Amino acid sequence: MKRFLTLLSISAWMFMNVFAQSEMKILSLEKCYDILYTENPVTDKIRMNRQITNLNQRIAQSGWYPDVQLEASASYQSDVVNFPLDMPNLDIPNFSKDHYNIALNITQPIFDGGRTSAAKQLEQDSGEMNEASMESDLLTIKEQVDRVYFGILILQVQMKIHETVISDLEEQLELVKSRVENGVLLPGNESSLRAEILKREQDLTKIHYDIMVGLESLAEILGTDEFLTYKLELPEKENWELQNQDILRPELAMIEARQEFLGTQKNLSDANKLPTVSVFVRPSYGRPGFNMFEDDLQFNWIVGVQARWSLKSARNASVKTDVFDLQQKQLSEDRTLFNRQQNAALNRLKKEIQSIEEQIQKDQEILELLRQVAEEKRSLVDEGSNTVTDYISALNDQYRAELQLELRKIMRVQAIINYETEQGWTWN
Template sequence: MITVTAVIISLISVSVAGSAQPDSISLEYCYRLADERYPTAKNIELQKKITELNVDIAHTGYFPDVTVNGQATYQSEVTEIGLPGGGGPPSVSQDQYEASVDVTQTIFNGGAAGIRKEVEQAKGRQHMYATKVELHRIRSQIDQVYFGILLSRQQAKTIGLLIDNLREQHSTVRSQVENGVLLPSQQHILKAELIAARQDSADNESNIRAGYRVLSQIIGEEIDRDTRLELPEVSSDYPALHPQRAELDLFESRRESLEKQKALVRTKRMPSLAAFGTAAYGRPGLNFLNDDFHDYYIAGLKVRWNVWDFFNADRQHQVLQIEQQKIDQEQRAFRRQLDASLDRISERIASIKENMKRDRKIIELRAQVVEESASQLKNGVITATEYVTELTRSNQARLLLYINRVRLSQAKSEYLTTLGIGLQEQVN
């Protein structure tokens, strides 16, 4: 039989398991969270709603214009018709009243209403792509923070190794000082280096904690110090990739918006045809000799053609064409900068790969030197200062290899980010 206590324990276990943080996270995971949770990302959905409302507003251009009017006036004098010998129709009242409804329905205006809807849709897409451009900058920030943490954690491993070696040598030298084999100064040198290494470790740990806090703020999820950041596995088949930057879509949407505006301008060259009607109640009506309250109406067709709109349409069309030319120039400049950035990153990737080959060879040589130096220090052949120098050089070589591994992954990820391609979209 299941007890209440067992049920409670089960519920608590499920709750803890559901809220537990992952042991490790990837760079792609950070990208996805930023796209979903960063405040700017919400502007995409907000812009969709704005566009829908603006399209609905533009759609009312198909509907008739309806205006309700009302007025009451008093005239100091009215028209009077007098006949010879007196008599004639009664005079019109000096107080006059009218309540009316005016209706105008556009029959033809060159399709302006439909084009206005397309203009609003194009503007909406333009705003959404502008938001995606901003989110791309956020990805660049994630790259910097993410790989900054990885570099600091690699440095922490190297510093830890240095501290362990210094502690071991300090213990050995201390026993030799106590036996009178070495001078006390040798022990003091190692102790000072050990204190400095621990200080470097504390500073590095502070940088790691700060990096996790910044990354948590960007992606909108709390990440603690124990969460491991996975080093991205990035392909090197770059020639097969093509730029997919949001800026390129933004340029295209701007051109599309200008094309829609040009189509709207063309409608100004055409006359518009509309039907109109007025239904009213008051006195006097259309027959000013009838001074009784009564209803009346008027209906008809009207054509409107603005001469200045016709001539200004050409100028407005030229302005929009020039705007399109400006966009073309901006896109050329962007592509030139993009190509330059990709070339620069490619050169950095090649350089890092060559440096890593040298690092591995240097590490092998430095390890042999440190091993020999440790033996010489025990036998009193070299001083502790000389040993620390060789040990530091060896650890620097290891650190440089670790750093270059992270830098290589960072450079490859930066290449993809510059292309506007996610890590999952790369060519494997």
């Protein structure tokens, strides 16, 4: 009963699979990349980071805006100035113990030594560093997509070959069955074929569920569930050739952005060596005013120019400049080390691609020879001069060679994409 249910389940699935082939949608690797870049949370973070950078630059630019401060106060004091004089015909003023004042301070910078410009550029550099870091995270997810995608492609090839083997075995089973009934072959030949078919069907069931798991994983990474019934296609890399291009990895962009950031910090430090100059206006209304002998509320104002310079800030700025120079040298060493590692990785992948291409040629020759052997074994079985076991063995050898050939084709494309990723992958 269990065997019957298993066969029924596999048969139903295979029927649905064949029926859906005509309407099955194709999912390309480029489509996965498009979804990854447009719908992944990391891309949302990149967009928000750009908005944050723009807002921070607006804040930094406000260093040139006039600064307006409103001050108000009210107080009462225990005593005031009294003149110990009592002279005729002399009006000695009395001062109130309650004081009131409201003033507006307006300051407009006219020279800041480049502080505002450096602060604005600092926000730009900081935003680029954050974006490069997020691009690196996105590249890591892209590599996960590649691994899952090619894993499913391999399973699809295995499923196709297993289906072909089962079809061939079932065709041969009909011939063997009739010869057993006619007494030409022993019943064990038919049993061997049936057992082999069951093994293949068992493997096919596992491959089917492995594909489903792979598609679910891919959908989870991409944040969608619409790919569970899609068929994946192998990217076109038939005429691909090695090209010498500059490395455009996000790690390098991070190093370059960090160097720019340090350079801007150095400029800001140099600006701190210079004074700041601004003009100011201070209108006020209150009591007492500038004329202390008038005890009424008064309106007053003052305008002027002020400059600020700090000896400690200037000395520290010189030390910070030396620190930034050393940090930039460290980043230059990091860049050199990264380039060496990348060149080594590219050379390794280049050799891997060349090796796979040579093995593909040999696989094609091996497959052709094993096809001839399997065909001979099949002819001998048809004639009754050979056992089914020998034919099954030869057929397995043939399909193992065919599977190996198809797997190497996938491995070649995967190695090419790994090479392109290592060389520098962009979202164009």
